[in-house]
Amino acid sequence: MSSVKANGFLRTLLGVAYEAPAPTTTAPAGPGFLAGLLGVVDEPTPDVVDEPASTIALTPVLSAAPAPESADATDQPPVIPPAATVPAPTAAPADPEGVAQLADMASFDVGRRRDALRRMLTSPMTAEVVEAAAVGLGDPAIDIRYLTLQVLERAPELVAPDILDNAVLDADAAVCARALALLGRVGTPSAVAGIGERIAFERDIDVLRAGLGALASLARSTDIAASGRDEICRVVHTVAPDVVDDVSSDLRSLATALPVGEAAHRLGADEPEVRGGAALLCLHSGDAEARGALERLVTDPEPAVRRHASAALRRTTLRGRTRATTTESADDAPAADELITGLAQALFDPKPDIRQQAAEALRRVPPDRLVTWVVTEAADADARRFALIAGVAACCELELVTEPVAAAAVRLAHGGQRHRVAFATRTLPGLPAVLEGWWTSTRPAERVQAVELAMLVDPTHVDALRRALSDPNAEVRLAAVRLAAHTGAVQPLLSQLAERITEDSSQRVREAALTAFAQAPDDERVLAARAALSTPFAELRHAAMSLLDQGTDAEFAVLAEHLRDDDAQVVHRAAELVARSGRPEAFALLWDRLRTTSGDTWQVVAGILARLDRPAFRRLAAQAAAGADPVERVVGLDALATLGEGDQADRILHCLADPAVDVRVAALRALRRQATTLALDPIAATLADPEPAVRCEAIAVLGASENDSALPALVGALDDAYEEVRAAAAQSLLARPSAPLAHLLVDVLAQPAPRPAATALLSRMGEVASRALLERLADAEGELREAILAALPEEELSARLVRDLEDPDPAVRAEALATLANLHSLSALEAVIARLADPVSDVRTRAAHVLGELGDARAVHALRAAFGTDADMAVVEAVEDAYRRLSGV
């Protein structure tokens, strides 16, 4: 007994699944049973054409079928013949006349058409019969259309696929399903599109199953092109989620009918419909090779694609887990990591069902694999990746990984996505235990992590900061201070932070605590600055000034107070801020400070005053310069010097005769900036001032004048009684080496007192000095000559003298030899030796003398030769003397 599955309406009655009829030649089982069940009438009338097929369709068919051969048929459970189990064509004699009549079947009345089709069920099938029968596919009567399909099923090889085009669109589901099944048997690859069009979004299970079955048949029997396979995937994608299970066997059949890997290949298609259909086919094929592609589809923009991919992965996960636990193959690890990553991403899918699927799949992954993944990923994850890691840890309740993940969170919290990291961190299981563990750790780095983690998870958790501010380790306290500033938690910690400013042992903590007060209210901020300024720590005091730039009354008071600070940098900054305050008393305050300071601070404050109110500064300066108090006059003159305005020159020059030394010095100092425009005589006259300080300042002014007319005065100052004045003159002259100066200095060489200074200056003036010395050497005599020689650089002089030894004038040669004798320069030795052959005896004599003075043994040979050859006995005697000196005889 074969189990028979009926078509749709029978299924409804009997609850039996439909299966595409397979061609068979077995005799049908008892048709009478069905007639008895249905109680259908024998002869349908046109009025009942639209009645449900359940009342009409099968009775005539089944009543025409031969009785089953089995004698036990009536005793057996009712069996419904498969729709395809129609009688095979018998060897009944051909009926040409009947066939010819069939050609006009369209003109028959319904009864006759029915009869004709019944006869076709047993008659030999020819192309003419098929053609005639095909007319019935368009018959208004449903049973005739159904009967027609039965006839065509007897000879599918004779059926042209196009005659079924309308039948697959039949309004009756049974007819449609049967036509689809037949089309699957007879169709070509081009039928795929038509089938797909018919069953797309179809919700009738029978039709859908028939269509999927037809596609599977076509896939097995024909070579469907790539476009056809894409179309198959598109069609599959249209299967509604709630009927997938009902057609799962058909989908499985279709998936296996396609060549291996075809569905997996289409997981990467551009069209989402193709991807979705491929994923659904992979779901039913269980293709493990498609896992990688499926994981990528977990994040597909199309929800349906993601759903199918997640479901497919779930099935693959189960299979993969089994494989991993049985083989423990390391080759699985990378694939498992990819899988976990995909599932982790799916945890954040907009669709709840997808998230649920992902969570369930993750919980099936071996915990050790998850732990490894989490720990590895946490090592270098970014904020986005961190969310995935935390999601997996939270989903799978992996307390084992909470500590490394929390550490990663702390590290990432300093980046630009603190909120994202915080949100993910709060979901970690066992977080309080980790936090407490870090708090109580002996390692300061972990206590730092504790405070950072606490503030990350709960920015309002000020107690964590208080706890850290009391930590014995400076790094922990520093972290707490910085976090307080970063998270805006300064206000509740003001007193503690203030303590850190003055009492902390770490400079970094002190400075950080001070900086944190930038966010505090004005009063607190100023108090913090004042506290910092009261400490002995210079850097802290400098940093405190940055808190006093808001221009409040309280700040001004502190700034005014610290205009008299011992620290110049504090004073400078205070002066700037006072000036910037815009307060009317600022100018007076700064002027008052100007009167009591000096050096760099004076310059800074004066500059600030000049920028703040130049006209007022000028007025005050002029008034002060004419004041009764010498100190005031000095302040005024210095202020005028700062202004550097030429129209004040006369006023300043007048002060050159001031009875107070400081005033005269200040006047000269004031003139220095405009020295290039001044008449020099009044300045030069001050070189006679009894005070060396005045003379020094005068030298500075004359030097700044860049006027050669000042040179004689400056050179004259080289002879000053005071060393500092002489040094100032020398320094001023050295700043402007020139030919006129060099000649002046050469002249000064004649004077014993300034000679050393002049010589020193000339020796540092380079070529210009050498030229001046050599020029003067030609006619210099006595002490001057000696001084010039002493001032000339040896190499320059020797070179000059060597050239003179070749001079045509014997006197020049003789003089050069005389100079060389004094110079004791061996650089001219060879030239002197050569003079032993000089045509002039006096020159030879001098040469011998010089050689004796030089004392270099290299001259011995030449001297010995000259001793025996020179005709002049005076020369011979000189040579003898030199020889004796060299040989020590």
Next chain:
Amino acid sequence: MKQSSGVRVVVADPVPAARAALCRLVAERWSWLVAGEAADGLEAVRKARAANADVLLVDWTVQGLTLAEIRTVLPDGHRTLVVGLVDRPEHLARPGVSVLKSAPADTLHEVVTTQLDQRWAERAGTEIQA
């Protein structure tokens, strides 16, 4: 041979007594002119050149300029004949004219006069040819 009375001799010996003895020999026995005496080689050369001496009798122990250096300064072609007074026979093998101090005075006289005759003859021949 030039008249003996015309020979100008400079005597050089670091030992004053020896130098005096030589001078007496030259002046009294040979009746030649002592043009100068020197204690060292440098002085000897200088005086020989200054006096245009014909003969320079030099003890080989002189300092300043050695006998060899004197012969370099006053080579063979020089006007002045350098005669070394040596102590050992092997010194006679050295370049230049030398006489053993242990030889008789006549030997010294003969050596000097023979050398002088040769020089004068060569000089005369040179002058005739010139």
